């Protein structure tokens with residue numbers, strides 16, 4: 092998008108956001124008329140241009156002289172305007188439409204409209220899009236050298252008011268540029284569906300008296316019932332419903348409509364919320380005295396707040412160091428100023444426990460989680476936009492909450508990869524938050540016990556300000572961690588999940604009245620079905636993924652596409668009757684734990700056992716109440732939980748992440764172990780951790796066992812530098828997919844070659860890595876290849892992609908996606 096499209100609303104950001112290099116891309120490359128191909132990075136197009144093919148014949152010279160030119164002149168004379176509209180398509184372009192006179196006041200930036208789009212005698216299909224700018228028709232004519240009478244006209248406006256403000260328009264445009272997708276795609280993704288449909292509201296009809304009605308009452312010309320209704324209507328002092336009046340006057344609603352027909356009362360239509368939220372029960376709160384470290388961190392944040400200054404703080408606080416208390420106190424101050432705070436947490440941390448912590452301390456908290464109905468979400472959105480909310484707590488997309496006076500953004504557990512969206516727009520909430528806070532001039536706080544290397548590096552470079560909480564609250568020590576090498580464990584060698592040392596530790600903890608958390612990041616019963624004869628494992632027919640045995644269902648399941656099947660008697664590869672279930676998932680672990688500790692109350696928490704909304708909370712509540720002795724599960728139990736009576740944590744298999752074909756495998760392993768280890772030793776009862784591994788010398792495991800984040804990042808940063816990997820380089824991953832392996836491969840090669848050639852021609856320091864088959868080479872019947880663009884400067888990477896992109900329309904059977912700053916490497 093170049094500067095000239097956005098004049099009224101988003102004009103200010105163009106050059107800065109796009110980066111000076113983007114400007115080089117003008118003039119726009121040719122664009123097929125009417126094609127929905129990925130957009131060129133060009134200027135605005137007229138709707139006529141993109142749909143010109145079957146439009147009525149060109150007017151003759153006379154016609155132009157007599158009619159069209161007249162229209163143009165009169166258009167100018169009438170001071171007409173055009174609107175730039177972005178559609179939900181992978182296009183950076185906005186399309187320009189004439190604004191009909193009757194919609195002049197309604198068509199404003201941020202509002203949705205319906206417009207004709209594409210080919211066809213009537214101007215093609217009708218599409219909805221967002222107005223991003225409105226400007227005088229002369230400006231369009233001057234800039235495009237085109238005649239505005241060739242423009243198509245906006246059909247109608249949608250919604251009752253703009254759905255996004257100028258700031259959100261600017262932010263969404265920045266996201267489109269940064270993440271290489273369409274502006275309209277970003278807008279339609281960040282405004283919740285319920286808001287677009289106005290879910291949870293209803294148009295209700297109210298009545299109010301007219302002057303003639305009042306006069307008629309005074310003149311005594313009404314029947315008894317009419318008088319009673321009229322009196323009630325005047326008494327009410329505001330528009331009221333017919334059934335209310337009927338009740339007051341003790342008559343039927345027919346009397347009310349009768350008054351309306353006579354002109355004595357008139358109707359008013361108002362939109363009203365129909366949702367109602369019950370209050371949650373809140374325990375009273377006793378103030379804590381901040382620790383010295385907490386106070387120091389808070390002071391730094393408050394200074395930035397008071398000076399209305401943008402800064403990103405990286406709050407590195409070990410598990411149990413009281414990060415949340417720092418957030419809450421900073422928010423207190425923001426709320427006192429009459430501003431709002433947004434707190435992002437990973438979806439699985441959006442438990443009632445977390446929510447209660449905020450509701451205890453603030454009056455008006457909106458919680459945005461994925462189980463909300465459209466109506467609830469839309470109600471929150473309206474409350475936030477009306478300034479009725481102090482604190483917004485939510486998962487990734489809450490970063491788009493339409494706060495009126497944003498004062499602070501907090502991202503808790505900033506290392507969580509769920510802050511990056513896995514579909515278009517593939518944004519990372521941290522980057523978006525940074526941009527939003529910078530524009531608003533407010534601080535951003537990123538908190539974690541195990542910050543990402545990206546954030547740590549930014550702090551080292553001085554782009555973020557580091558705040559450290561190196562000690563736990565109450566001078567509690569971090570729990571001692573024992574790494575158990577399971578290669579020689581007799582029980583593990585027999586196929587059991589829990590080795591001798593961990594078994595004894597669980598026994599001791601239970602005898603002591605403590606509670607136990609057992610962590611295993613593999614769901615299902617056995618993660619593989621393996622043929623003893625040929626060594627192959629049973630694969631999904633549609634994906635290059637081993638099937639996981641789910642004994643409760645009696646089926647083998649693909650965790651990538653959810654394909655399910657029975658297990659054949661004979662190996663499909665060699666025909667031998669030697670298929671065997673290998674490895675341990677959470678279901679098998681549960682069975683084993685029940686056998687070994689028959690007296691203990693046990694609960695399993697993974698996405699299979701927690702399908703019902705609310706079940707997660709139910710288990711955590713029981714665990715807190717001491718009704719569960721052993722809680723076992725996947726990463727669902729690894730984060731954020733604060734249970735003082737947990738005296739033992741067992742990491743059943745520390746190696747599950749280690750073998751992933753992903754350069755962040757070490758980082759993820761470290762983070763998971765450190766996080767889950769942090770669930771114990773959170774009270775004076777103390778606690779210990781057992782980490783079972785077959786690779787105990789692996790740095791990620793060794794460092795996590797030693798609570799040595801600093802040592803880990805030092806090692807890992809060195810490796811990343813050697814590998815030319817983030818945070819030292821910025822990557823953009825292009826994934827191609829299609830049913831024909833050779834075609835996908837050919838296309839990947841063509842694209843990679845074209846990019847390499849363009850990089851050379853333009854002298855852009857960007858390397859092309861690959862192409863190669865993806866780690867999951869086949870997914871849902873599609874073959875997958877990928878390559879990466881790698882550069883030190885993300886602008887170079889984007890510039891290169893945008894220049895070459897128009898050569899790659901998604902055509903035929905090969906489809907592709909572009910992922911800037913990818914986290915998922917599968």
Ligand SMILES: Nc1ncnc2c1ncn2[C@@H]1O[C@H](COP(=O)(O)OP(=O)(O)OP(=O)(O)O)[C@@H](O)[C@H]1O
Nearest residue numbers: 379380381382410411412413414415416564731769
């Ligand atoms: N200053 C304080 N005095 C007493 N208790 C505190 C103080 N600050 C926090 N706490 C308590 O300490 C416990 C741990 O705090 P919190 O959960 O915020 O830690 P955290 O840093 O977020 O840990 P994690 O990263 O493990 O989730 C909580 O129960 C909290 O109420």
Ligand SMILES: [Zn+2]
Nearest residue numbers: 631634649652
């Ligand atoms: Zn599959």
